[in-house]
Structures are given as C-alpha cells and as structure tokens.
Amino acid sequence: MLEVRHLAVNYRGVCAVTDVSFRLEPGQIVGVIGPNGAGKSTMVKAILGLIPRESGVVKFRNNSLKQHLAQIAYVPQKSQIDWDYPITVFNVVMMARTRHTGWFRSHSRQSQAIVREALERVGMWELRQRQIGELSGGQQQRVFLARSLAQQAELFFFDEPFVGVDKKTEAVIFEVFNELKYQNKTLMVIGHDLGEVSRRYDRFLLLNKTIIADGNSAEVINAKNIQKAYGDGVFFLRSELI
C-alpha cells in the first residue's frame, strides 16, 4: 500500500527526520508515537509531499504518491488549521469532494449525499451551517474526520486527533477508525501520549528522528524502547503503559 524508504527531512540544515523506512499494509491501524519534537508531523508531511524531503523514496501501490493524492486523506494537527477562516462545517466537508471531482461536479447530488452521510456519521449534520470557529475542539475534530470520510480515500493520516477532544468524540473517532480498518483501508494515526494509544492499534512506530521500534504493542512499548525514545524521565509511566 505505502512504502517509505530512507526518508530524511531537514529544516534549514537541521535534521528533523532521518533514515525512516517502513511499509504499510491495508486493513491496519498504525500508531505513531514519540516525544514532542520527534518529527512525527514532519514525517507525515514529507510523505505527502507537503514539505520537501532531503532524501528518500515514497511509493503508493508501487507508484509515485503524487498521482494518487485523491486516494489519500490527511487531517493535520489542530494547531495547523486556521479556525478563523470563514467557512461552514458543510463546506469544509464539501472541500473533500471538490478535490475529488473538480469544482463543478463537486456539488452533484451524489457528492451532497456523501457529505451528508459523513456528517451524520460523526454526529455533526445538525451543525452543518455553523462556522468552524464556533465549534468545540471535539466538534472541530469530528468535522475534519467527516471530511476525510467524504474523500473516500484508501490511506488516511491523522495527526494527533485526540488532542483536546471530549469522551464522546474520542469514542466516535475510534468507531470510525475501526470501520475504516474493516473496509480494508490503511490508517496512520499520530498519538500525543502513550496511555491513550495502547491496545487500540495493530502496530506502532516509535519515532525519535528515526524509527526506534516497529511492531505490536509488546514489541514497541517496553521499557528499553521507551527509554531510548524518551529518556529516563518517562520511566515512572511504565506501569500504565504495559
């Protein structure tokens, strides 16, 4: 599905990500964990071509990823979205269709139905005429989740979708993730802390500039790896993790 080989990213000559290699298979939810500043967001943006790579190769179904962007959904970290931008909930989700079909076809009956279904799925249809700036953090996250659903993508990237969301939103997000998984989609989810992610995902990538560990939760979330990625300070969390 997705193959990343020897990915490296520098910001003004300073290395943020180096020698990252992995493959993603369909029907998996993969959690990316690692400390703040580890390069998790940078890695995803570089995979998508949103920022330049220093080196490395990214293939989607053995092809250049650029030709398949319509099949790849990306929900950025909340802090990277301009919440003052004047746009309604409905139109945020409709943007996913615009990208798919072009502006004129995007408002077709079919697209309208897809947008409605996505908003209903996350419980946001009633608020469709609201400005996105007038939503709670959880509601905002659900709108962007709906947008990714409306795109009908094959591969999904979510950057810290659980930050600042309520319990209801958290439950909706996990339900949707599992539905996507059983539709054989591929999901890469960046987590912001370790407690939240354990047991929910099929596989983990532990990142700190490069991949420290890659595997199931027992293989990745153990004292040795956590210390390697986070340093000694996180040791006290161990009992919660395992």
Ligand SMILES: Nc1ncnc2c1ncn2[C@@H]1O[C@H](COP(=O)(O)OP(=O)(O)O)[C@@H](O)[C@H]1O
């Ligand atoms: N636009 C940028 N310009 C310069 N440095 C950046 C930029 N974005 C991120 N960085 C730096 O790159 C490193 C990785 O950041 P990031 O990918 O945001 O980490 P994470 O998502 O794991 O918290 C950090 O040291 C961060 O300060």
Ligand SMILES: [Mg+2]
């Ligand atoms: Mg980040």
